[in-house]
Amino acid sequence: MRIGVFICHCGKNIAGVVDVKELVERASKLKDVVYATDYVYLCSEPGQKEIQEKIEELELTHVVIAACSPKMHATTFARAVKGVGLNPYLLEIANIREHCSWVHHDKPEIATEKAFRLIKAAVAKVRLAEPLEPIKVPLTRKVLVIGGGIAGIRTALDIANGGFEVYLVERTPSLGGHMAQLSETFPTLDCSACILTPLMVEAAHHKNIHVITYAEVKNIKGIIGNFKVTIEKKPRYVIPEKCTGCGDCMDVCPVIVPNEFDQGLGARKAIYVPFPQAVPLVYTLDLENCLNTQKLVVCEQCYKACGPRAINYLMEPQEIEIEVGAVVIATGFDLLPIENLKEYGGGKYPDVVTGLEFERLLSASGPTGGVVRRPSDGKIPKRVVFIQCAGSRDPEHGCPYCSKICCMYTAKQALLYKHVVPDGEAYVFFIDVRAAGKRYEEFVQRVMGEERIVYLRGKVSKVFQREDKLVVWGADTISGMAVEIEADMVVLAPAVVPSKGTADLAKLLKVSVDEFGFLSEVHPKLRPVESVSPGVYLAGAAQAPKDISETAAQASAAASKVLSLLSQKEATLEPIVAHVDKELCIGCGLCWKACPFKAITMVREEKREGKKRRRYAKVEEAVCQGCGVCMAICEKKAINVAGFTYDQLSAQVKALLEDE
């Protein structure tokens, strides 16, 4: 065994704290270490070359690299050692940056000692390492995209244009998502529907895209390359193949309920399309609000009015099973319920509305036909107060993050309001205006300068009613004055939160979420559209608040990741999976119960002469994620994760703890 130890300075990140020369000296005396050296940037091209040359020159059999976190450069170094024929699993990384020099920058001596121990532990572990080969599994060349908003549509189109089949699943009756609800988009003031609906139609007519609306993903099993998906199509009570979208049913329907698409500000019938440009243009009967139940038909006006006889009150939910090789989650966002914003009268005063509701009031196809009317009495508001950061950047409301889109859409809404109510006054309360995007800052400056919108720097403390006005109490911290505005209407920009159901979906796909419920990427810079679950990709606001431009870019990025996966012959998996020692296994089934990925099955041995057939655990390598829960629970040490065996880990811990 000939181990080489390479210690990285990482400029001053490591070498500025830790004494690397001392590390080299001490590491070279460790058992089986034949060579130790330091280098200013090991991740650089010459740094990698240095490692490669030494492996060849000194015939190194194992390598330890003491540098940054393996999350950062494990793949870089694995590629480097593989380049000269060394199995990458005979490489161990000691993290002496994040785990040492960064956190102990004020105690260089102790940091040097800790760095040495980390290296010593890595050497102890790598001495027991075995070469491993990646696991290859077959690949189904189809993709599931969950969410039919702009993120899902963009992803689906890009993948479909690459020649692969896509299932695009949407929960509501139409594609479009929130973007379809918007009036105009910033900073170009393009009509939102005008730029979105062509994409919706393109997706619906694409030969490689199966659009499945009014449906939800019920279950997903399997792993990258081979997911088995169960989709439940909710009953529309209208046969899509027969419906022509003429609307005769809607005309005769006697039931009127609030339209979700208009955020409840407009009305729809019990049989409806959410908006005129809906895709597919198929009516949906909302049986919860219909006079009929599935058992009792008391009103059949729509049935009678329907020429092609498309209505069927007895329709049942339908389950579809599909197989795909990759999944893209594009489930988007919701707004923080304004009932959570009591100090602003959210949920209490009808004229305190959300930004999304105001979009509907501004929209030419909205409930007021683009004339801004306040919900309480239909009057045109002459003085409107916009409140940004309503719940965002506010740890007390559970959203310490910036919702990112509000500065821009508020500016846009203030501008559009001034265009439709030229004699109106608009005030915007902000704590910072964050307009970091192409032409965004210019847009905001235009709103301030040309539209003469009064921007007040400060958060509003309270909104209350005085006769038919809403009194807003805020402050302007620039002038240092407390201010009061008697407004006709208040528009909140509530915090952006993950859409309903994201948490359940994340659980189903074993994708981790952050503390606010947004889906986590593997690394924000190195792997920004991949989830921690292999084969599952992220697009749009389900990952973090983002605007349409950014969403479209990320959606295309996710599509390109999917395309590069599907363009391979087979899917490649990490061989860091559990292996069972059949001799030691007593077949107790503890690991089988504990496995969170259901990768373990209990099987019986083949028949043995004169002996009882023993039961033992068997690991499905393609399903195993190498988490090690089985290993922790096994009483007989019979199950080991490759690359992280008991022996390796205990050698590592011992080396860490023992004094020289």
Add this chain to the structure above:
Amino acid sequence: MRLVLKRQDDLLKKVEEISGENVFACYQCGKCSAGCPMSTEMDLLPNQVIRLLQLGANEQLLDCRTIWLCASCFTCTARCPKGVSLTRLMEGVRLVLLRTTKEDQVSPKEMEKEFLPQVALISALRKFTT
């Protein structure tokens, strides 16, 4: 005291008309105040003068000493990132006040007490009297 905000743009309009400047082009970065050689003597910072114009806080604005302490040195104008001439706006506010109140801010008698070059004397009379 809580300032009640509503459109009171008579003063604002006059000041903008006289100065030819757009008060709302100012985004309140404070660079004018940062470089003003007189700012330490002022009761309101120069950017706050614009702020009060933007808010329509006319009473507070017309009460302040800042507009009279402004030396019209043009430092703020030269440095403003948005190209707003605060110097012109200050002049606008002064002119509105002088025209409406008819109150002179300096008297020749007071000025005689200390030595002033002729040019300063005349310009001060032009700037501070009706």
